[in-house]
Amino acid sequence: MQLNINGQSREAQADPSTPLLWVLRDELNLTGTKFGCGVAACGACTVHVNGQAVRSCVTPASAVAGQKITTIESLGTADQLHPLQAAWIAEQVPQCGYCQSGMLMAAAALLAKTPQPSDADIDAAMTNLCRCGTYPRVRAAIHRAAAAMKGGAA
Ligand code: FES
Ligand code: FES
Structure with a gap:
């Protein structure tokens, strides 16, 4: 199975029904994408497919070849x-950090589609779960990144 990941063509040997998450983590050693629930509930495994936020734990690798x-x-x-990573640092968003790569990927997909999101836009798009309760800082950091990407102060 041939996968296009981060601009590179990668060959994966896994069974085509294997969730993309496990191909990324176990076969291709891309361990920044995390396993949380395995049932599309938490968002820790969020990646982009053609720019859309997708939960890789329930996405068969063959579906995105x-x-x-x-x-x-x-x-x-x-x-x-x-800019989101810079904003995440400025707002000191991460606590334990486990959910944060998924949060960032969801936020990046949001800003690509809605460059200046309202609080309601953020709440609607950011359905990721965080056991450390970083939600207010996530929201502040998304607004900060949106301002920076528009040309305002980061
Ligand atoms: S691990 Fe995929 S949504 Fe939780
Ligand atoms: S920062 Fe700990 S789960 Fe989100």
Whole structure:
């Protein structure tokens, strides 16, 4: 099975019905995408498929073969943070951190579609669960990143 991940063509040997999450983590060593619930409830496993936020724990790898898959590993780099990552640091969003790569990927998909989201837009798009209760900081960081991407202060 040929997968297009973070702009690279990757060969995966897993059974085609294997959830994308496990192909990413176990076969391709892209461990930034996390396992939380396995039933599409928590969002820890969120990646992008053709720019849309998708829960990889319930997405068979074969269903996304040939499509553009993006994981947290390509959101930004240490030298060049994505505006969301910079905002996450500025707002000190992460607590234990476990849910945060999924949060960031969901937020990135939101801003790509809705560059200046309202609180209601954020609440509707960010259905990820966080046991540490970082929701108010997530919301603040999304607004901060949106302002930075518009040209305002980060
Ligand atoms: S691990 Fe996929 S939604 Fe929770
Ligand atoms: S930061 Fe701990 S679960 Fe979200």
